[in-house]
Amino acid sequence: MNSETGFDPELLNRFPTSEERPKGEVEELNRIWAAPSGWARLTVVNNNYIGIFYTGTAFLFFLLAGALALVMRTQLALPLNGILPQETYNQFFTMHGTMMMFLFAVPMMEAIGILLLPQMLAARDLPFPRLSAYAFWAYFVGGLSFFASLFFGLAPNGGWFMYPPLTSITYSPGINADFWLLGIGFIEISAIAGAIEILVGVLKTRAPGMTLARMPIFAWAMLVFAGMIIIAFPAVILGTLLLEFERALNWPFFDAARGGDPLLWQHLFWFFGHPEVYIIFLPAAGLLSMMVSTFARTELVGYHLIVLAILATAFISFGVWAHHMFTTGMPDLSISFFSAASMAVSVPAGIQVFAWIATFATGRPRYNTPTLFLLGALITFVMGGLTGVMVALVPFDWQVHDSHFIVAHLHYVLIGGAVFPMFAAFYYWMGMTSSRALSERLGTWVFWLMFAGMHITFLPMHLTGLMGMPRRVYTYLPESDWMATNLISTIGAFTLGAGILLFLVDLARNFRFTVEDDAGNVYGGGTLEWLPTGLYSTRSIPVVRSRSPLWDDPNICEDVEKGRYLLPNAPTGHRETIITSPLRAEPQYLQIMPGPSPWPLLAALFTAGFFVLLTIQAYTPAVISGVLTIPCVLRWLWETDRPVAVRTADVGAGIRLPTYVTGPSTHGWWATIILLIVVFMIFLMTVFSWFFLYGIHPRLWSAPDNLLSLVPVLGGYGAAAGLLFLGRHLLARTKSTHWSPATQILLAAIALVAAFGIDLWSWRESALDPELSAQAALTFAFLSQQGLLVAITAIMALYLALRNARAMITRPRNTTFDVVFLFMLYTAGQGSVTAVLTRLAPAGFPA
Amino acid sequence: MNAWVLLLGGLTVWAIHFFLLYSFASLFPGQEIARILTLAATAPALAVDALLLWAAAGRAFQTDELDRWVYDVSATGAALSFIAVIWQALPALLV
Numbered sequence: 001m002n003s004e005t006g007f008d009p010e011l012l013n014r015f016p017t018s019e020e021r022p023k024g025e026v027e028e029l030n031r032i033w034a035a036p037s038g039w040a041r042l043t044v045v046n047n048n049y050i051g052i053f054y055t056g057t058a059f060l061f062f063l064l065a066g067a068l069a070l071v072m073r074t075q076l077a078l079p080l081n082g083i084l085p086q087e088t089y090n091q092f093f094t095m096h097g098t099m100m101m102f103l104f105a106v107p108m109m110e111a112i113g114i115l116l117l118p119q120m121l122a123a124r125d126l127p128f129p130r131l132s133a134y135a136f137w138a139y140f141v142g143g144l145s146f147f148a149s150l151f152f153g154l155a156p157n158g159g160w161f162m163y164p165p166l167t168s169i170t171y172s173p174g175i176n177a178d179f180w181l182l183g184i185g186f187i188e189i190s191a192i193a194g195a196i197e198i199l200v201g202v203l204k205t206r207a208p209g210m211t212l213a214r215m216p217i218f219a220w221a222m223l224v225f226a227g228m229i230i231i232a233f234p235a236v237i238l239g240t241l242l243l244e245f246e247r248a249l250n251w252p253f254f255d256a257a258r259g260g261d262p263l264l265w266q267h268l269f270w271f272f273g274h275p276e277v278y279i280i281f282l283p284a285a286g287l288l289s290m291m292v293s294t295f296a297r298t299e300l301v302g303y304h305l306i307v308l309a310i311l312a313t314a315f316i317s318f319g320v321w322a323h324h325m326f327t328t329g330m331p332d333l334s335i336s337f338f339s340a341a342s343m344a345v346s347v348p349a350g351i352q353v354f355a356w357i358a359t360f361a362t363g364r365p366r367y368n369t370p371t372l373f374l375l376g377a378l379i380t381f382v383m384g385g386l387t388g389v390m391v392a393l394v395p396f397d398w399q400v401h402d403s404h405f406i407v408a409h410l411h412y413v414l415i416g417g418a419v420f421p422m423f424a425a426f427y428y429w430m431g432m433t434s435s436r437a438l439s440e441r442l443g444t445w446v447f448w449l450m451f452a453g454m455h456i457t458f459l460p461m462h463l464t465g466l467m468g469m470p471r472r473v474y475t476y477l478p479e480s481d482w483m484a485t486n487l488i489s490t491i492g493a494f495t496l497g498a499g500i501l502l503f504l505v506d507l508a509r510n511f512r513f514t515v516e517d518d519a520g521n522v523y524g525g526g527t528l529e530w531l532p533t534g535l536y537s538t539r540s541i542p543v544v545r546s547r548s549p550l551w552d553d554p555n556i557c558e559d560v561e562k563g564r565y566l567l568p569n570a571p572t573g574h575r576e577t578i579i580t581s582p583l584r585a586e587p588q589y590l591q592i593m594p595g596p597s598p599w600p601l602l603a604a605l606f607t608a609g610f611f612v613l614l615t616i617q618a619y620t621p622a623v624i625s626g627v628l629t630i631p632c633v634l635r636w637l638w639e640t641d642r643p644v645a646v647r648t649a650d651v652g653a654g655i656r657l658p659t660y661v662t663g664p665s666t667h668g669w670w671a672t673i674i675l676l677i678v679v680f681m682i683f684l685m686t687v688f689s690w691f692f693l694y695g696i697h698p699r700l701w702s703a704p705d706n707l708l709s710l711v712p713v714l715g716g717y718g719a720a721a722g723l724l725f726l727g728r729h730l731l732a733r734t735k736s737t738h739w740s741p742a743t744q745i746l747l748a749a750i751a752l753v754a755a756f757g758i759d760l761w762s763w764r765e766s767a768l769d770p771e772l773s774a775q776a777a778l779t780f781a782f783l784s785q786q787g788l789l790v791a792i793t794a795i796m797a798l799y800l801a802l803r804n805a806r807a808m809i810t811r812p813r814n815t816t817f818d819v820v821f822l823f824m825l826y827t828a829g830q831g832s833v834t835a836v837l838t839r840l841a842p843a844g845f846p847a
Numbered sequence: 848m849n850a851w852v853l854l855l856g857g858l859t860v861w862a863i864h865f866f867l868l869y870s871f872a873s874l875f876p877g878q879e880i881a882r883i884l885t886l887a888a889t890a891p892a893l894a895v896d897a898l899l900l901w902a903a904a905g906r907a908f909q910t911d912e913l914d915r916w917v918y919d920v921s922a923t924g925a926a927l928s929f930i931a932v933i934w935q936a937l938p939a940l941l942v
Contacts, residue, residue, distance in 0.1 A: 002911050212850075213916035304919040311920075312927060315858040319865040331876035333885075336938030337868050344931055583850055584913060695873070 005665075007586040012208055012543045014653035016555070016564035025569040026539060032570050033124075033536035035515075036596050043596045045129035046535050048515050051115025052433055054136045058108035061143060063500070065099035068092045070497050073457075077490035079478040089474035090157035091176070095150055097160030098180065101276065102187055103143045105418055106229075109283040110135075110194040112425065113222045117198065119432070119529035120216050122207035122544075124537045124567075124577035125593060127667040128197050130600045130636055135193035137604030142190065145612045146183040149176070156180035159472060161269050162243070164254040164262050169247045178247065178615050185240040186611040188233050195229035196674050198222050203582040204667045207528065208566060210544035210585045216527050217300065220307050221286025224314045225279055230674060231318065232275040234681035239268035242689070242781060251770045251777035253689070259700040259774035263328055264689055270321035271685070277413065278317040278345075281381075282310055284421035285352055288374060291428050292356045294525045295371045296363025299548065302355040309348035309355075316345040326397045335394055342392035346385055353382060369443030370523070373424035376451045380416025384409060387462070402472075405465025408458045415454050423450070423503070431519035432529060435512045442506040449499030456492025460485040526551035532561050540565035540652065541578055544585070563652075571649035572659055578651065579667055589661040590649055592642070599636035603629050634799055641668070641815045642808065662813035672819045676826045679789070683830055686782055687837065693774050694842060701775045701842045702768075709762035713835045716755025717828040723748035724825050732812040741817070742804035748824055749797035752831070756790045759783065759835055775842065782834045789827040796820045850913075853906075853921035856899040857928030864892040864932050868939075885939035892932045899925040 003009055035044045044050065072092050075084040084092060114132050118125050126132060149155045156176045158167040167177045202223040206215065215223075242253040243265065252258035254265050293300040300306065319341040326335055356378060365371065387409040391397045400406060423446070430438050464485040469476060476482050521530040526548030531538045542565045546552040559565060566587070567578055575593040580586055609625035643660040651657050663669060694701055727744030730736040760783055768776035800820050803809055809817055867888045875881040903925060906918035 002914065211913045211916075212854075213913050304916060305923065308920050308924050308927070311855065311858055311924070315862050316931075318862065319869075322869075331872050331881075332942055333872040333881055333938060334869060334876070336942040337865070337872060337935065340935055340938055341865060344934060347927075 002584075003586065004581045004584040005586045005588060007581075007588075009584075009586065011653070011655055014655075015543045015566065016559040017653050018564070021563040021568050025563060026534075028570055029536040029539070030534060032573070032575055032595075033534070035535060040596070042601055043133075043598045045125075045133045045594070045596055045600070047114050047118045047125050047129065047132065048433070048535060050129070050132045050136050051111060052513060053140070054107065054111030054114055057136070057140050057143065058104050058111050061099050061103040061147070062108070063504075064147060065096050065104060066497065066500065068096040068099075070493055072096065073490040073493040075474060076476075076486050078487065079476050079480070079483055081475060084474060086474045087157065088153075090472070091150060091153070091155040093472055094156045094159055094180070095147070098156065098184065099143075099147065100414075101160060101280075102184055103139075103146070105280040105414070106191055106276070107139055107143075107187075107194075108422060109222075109225060109280060109418075110191065110198065112287070112422075113198050113225070113283065114194065115433070116429065116529055117201055117219065117222060118205070118537055119531070119533055120219060120527055121202065121205055121210065122528045122531065122538050122541050123201065123205035124541075124575065126197050126201035127205055127577070127579070127591060127593070128200070128671065130594050130597060130640075131193050131197050133597075134600035134604050134636075135190045135197070137601050138193070138607055139187055139190040141605060141608035142183060142186045142611065145608065146179060146187070149179045149183075154179060161273060162265075163269075164243060164246070164265050167243065168254065169250075175615060175617065178244065181240045181244045181247070182611045182615045185237055185244070186608065188237050188240075189607070191229055192233055192678055195226040195233075196671050199226040199230065199674055200667050200670050202226070204579050204670060205577055205591075206580050206585040207541050207544045208578065208580055208585055208587050210580075212583055213304075214544055214547050216286075216547070217289035217303070217306055217310075218283070218286035220310055221282045221289075224310050225283045225286075228275050228279045228282075228314050228317070230677055231681060232272045232279065234272075234678055235268045235685050236272035238682050238685045238689070239265055239272070241784075242268075245777070245781065245784075249770070251780065252772075252774050253693075253777055253781070255774070256697075258772060259693060259697045260777070261693060261696045261774075263325070263696075264692055266325050266328065267321070267692065268685060268689070270324045271318070274321045274324065275314075275317040277417075278313050280414065281349075281417040282313060284377075284418045285310070285349075287425045287428075288356060288377060288421050289352070290525070290527065291370060291374055291424055291523075292359045293363075293548070294428070294523050295368070295374065296359045296365050297524070298359060298363035300355065301358040301362060302351070303547065305351050306355050309351040312348040313345065316341055316348070320345055323392060323397070326394050327401045339392055339394050343389055346389050346392075349381075349385055353378065366523075368427075368523070369438070369440050369447060370424040370427040372444065372447040372451075373420045373427065376447060377416050377420035377424065380412055380420060380451075380454065382416070384412025384414075384416050388413060400465055402470055403465035404461050404469045404471060407471055408461035408465060411454075411458045411461075415458075420450075423447075426503075428523055428525075429529075430511065431522040433513060433515075434510065434519060435514045435517050436510045437519045437522045438510050439506050442502060442509075446499050446503045446506065449502060450496055451499075453492050453494070453496025453499055456495055457489045458492070460488045460492075464489070521550075531557055539563050540568040542566075566652045566655070568652055571651070572644045572646050574644060576659075578657065579661075581665075587651065587655070587657055588665060589658045590651065591667060592644055592659060594636075594640050597636055597639070599632050603632035603636060606632060630795060634795075637799075637816075638803075643810055660810070662810075662815050662818055666815060666818075668815045668819060669822070672822050676822065679826065679830070683785060683833075686778065686785065690778050690782075690837065690841070693778065697774070700773060703842060704763075704766055704768060704779075704839050706762040706766045707839055709758060710835055710839055713755050713759045713762070714832055716751050716758065717832045717835075720748040720751035720755065720828045721825060723751060724821055724828070728817070728821055731809070731814065731817060734811065738807075739804065742801050742809065745797050745800055745817075745820060745824070748828075749794050752790050752793055752824065752827055755828075755831060756783075756786055759831070760787070763838075779838045782838055786827075786831050786834050789823075789830065793820075793824045793827050796823060850917045853899065853903055853917055854924070856902075856921065857896055857924035857926070860892050860895050860899070860925075861928045861931050861935070864888060865935055868935060882939040885936055889932060889936040893929060896925050896929040896932065900929070 252260040322338040323342040540563045606629040613622035648656040727741045731741035770776040770780040871881045871884040903921035
């Protein structure tokens, strides 16, 4: 067997061990991993709790958004109905779509990931539990504040995709649109935090032996899901930032008269928006793959094809965004490319569907409630996929664009591709978190009500659309002939609602949250989440030798429980998990994990406060809240990255692993790189916007008059980079003084501030006015991003100096030092590119 | 060749090829040059796919489970990409 890291794979053959473990280890694990009680429970960071909080909150938003849909359907049941006035209807459909996409679907998938992944990978927890807690609380507070806007008549009303110019200050003068822009921008931060956690978790905390070829399909799906969030979400973050700048500062990014273009918003939004559909679908498909295998009582057919299909879906989904823009007058060849890609994306989805059917065909299927939901998902998703291929055809899309046909199509895809799989997963995995399983008898009723309701609602809606009824209209005339199909749709919606209500009854009767006394593996799954667990996850971390370890090794549960595998105790006396290599999952080191803390919660509250207060234009309190976030984050980080007294620890069978490692193989390094990819994607999208707007209005662009300032700006950034490398070099030298490495970092921060200051000053002195041209507005958008990065690096440098003063910077390498180094180096690089691009790119183009 | 490069190579080729095609069509709307550039970009994309297929084939007879699996995914991915690149370029000939 080959090795990835130099670790001898033969060592893993020592497990399971045969000798008895010392007494008291389980009690010690329980003590270390115990969750706080009472009000202190709010500071919990264990994935079991955060996962269930997260799932519950996402489901709450699903119910709230669903309730809005029922009111809308009541309004549309009959022509000229007067239940909802036009303005309220606009707010309802905007909130329904926004909540379902941003507050339910994506967070629900992240929530299920946080809940299931550690157990599925047999990790003690995901690598950044406090980040998970922060992501949850930020989402919880931000989401509820966003929803509350509805009660004050301040909810956004421009549709879930918020197209300008409708959402510009001219046509949406209130703060309704700002609630969307700031609220969603904030919730995206939470989603990205969760994605970083999941990405690093799947790649670095798998049980030894769980190579890429043995990873549960859900882990593959979550890996790709998180990667897609990292690439896609920056586009919408930039979009919301630009639109908010336009509304607040009159910078004309989307105003055609001043060199902007409303289509830029559509490109930015849909570059995020279409992959978003697959961001929702892929984890759900991963759940389906896991369940199909269990219910068919056989291995999944075409495992490698399904992995390839998941990867292919992710790639192709980034090439289909403009199929939402077929009616905007793009060049024929362009729309043909997008049409071709939109048809192609159905191929990997088809591969998965055929693999599921083949698994059922080759196995011995059992029929129960989750199987019903699974089959319902399959049928519904395929129907939605077929209408998806129809709308990928440009002439057909022209006919049905913005009609109820599209509403029907997207609900088929999303309910079949995410909602039904989610309900199947609720039934299937309930045994992991509840002491009682859900009722099979009630579950059958729930399924049929939901399945029938879904199709009664949306099948006739295709006809409503083909008959010409547009989306987002609050009523229609009796002579339009749309009443019959609308009435049927409304009856269907209430049937669907009745199914969900019955599910709530079942939940109330049977769901009893527990960590240790769970109902267990009710359906006989073969993957690791069904090992006996406590708050510390599994007693010992098994060696994985197949894709379904519980099916292939009948003794694994007992061996794990008796501590016969890795890490049967807590050798450092802290919370810890094994970090493994990304390809072959070879053990690398023990990660010391942080425990419960109020600081992530407080940081989330103040971050939410900043955005909410900013939205309601309470600027001073917003700034105070934003500033208070900083010490909370720093305090939370202060307790991390501390080497322990034990340099290496025995993790079982005589295998010793280091307890502190630095450099590119560490989880901290990986997380920083991923965060920098997010920052880079925001920058890249700004560069795209720059060239896009130049391409639309080249004659409105002019060569800047501050070329000479390029010299000191580049000099400053170059000096910063040099000082950073010098600091890192000095840290590794034993002869350097205690303060010399940190001093270089502080000097580098000063150089960054100086370079940025000169850049900003030179633009403020130039003739370009950001209120008068999109070119200048984008230049200042670049500078805003750079300013934020420089401010963060200044705080980082001071934080590093503070840790240095407390002798917390280890030599020859230190993780905090590495993180600050990487972030500052990137900032210098982006600043240099910004300075060159904004000065030279337009000047170099023909007028 | 690195396992990650092999695993993601074919799909990356498709993605780069797609974005090049979109750029050509946007930079030269309605012009013949966009079609010519499309075909010009397609030939090297297909060549890289063929190269990836060949590189993946080097692992076809590996006894190591992971290497063998990487071959399966990479070779299928490169083959899929080969077809997808042709499919993606067809509008330049047909539209």
